[in-house]
Amino acid sequence: MDIRIRLGQNVRALREARGWxxxxxxxxxxxxxxxxxxxExxxxxxxxxxxxxxAAPLGMSAGALLDGD
Structure with missing residues (x-):
């Protein structure tokens, strides 16, 4: 999967999980x-x-945001 798509999916999922x-x-x-x-x-x-x-407001590293961990 393209890293841009993966990043977007991770950002959206984490943002929505926080209700933002x-x-x-x-x-x-x-x-x-x-x-x-x-x-996204x-x-x-x-x-x-x-x-x-x-990554910062999500409390994670840039690498973790890219990996989805």
């Missing part, structure tokens, strides 16, 4: 809501810096 909207999550991560939407749909190829920003 895309806007809530984007605010916590310090990125724009539409960027979160694009990531596998339409963006985020930098490792952005992956770290996505």
């Amino acid at each position: 909207s895309q806007e809530d999550y984007a605010d916590r991560a310090g990125i724009h809501r539409t960027y979160v939407s694009d990531i 749909r596998g339409r963006r190829n985020p930098t490792i810096t952005v992956v770290e920003k996505l």
Whole structure:
């Protein structure tokens, strides 16, 4: 599976498990809501810096977010 698709699926599942909207999550991560939407749909190829920003509010490492652990 394409890593962008896997990342998007992981982000969406973890965000929804916490009951956060895309806007809530984007605010916590310090990125724009539409960027979160694009990531969840596998339409963006985020930098490792952005992956770290996505992982931080979830309390996990960038690697774990990519792996889905």
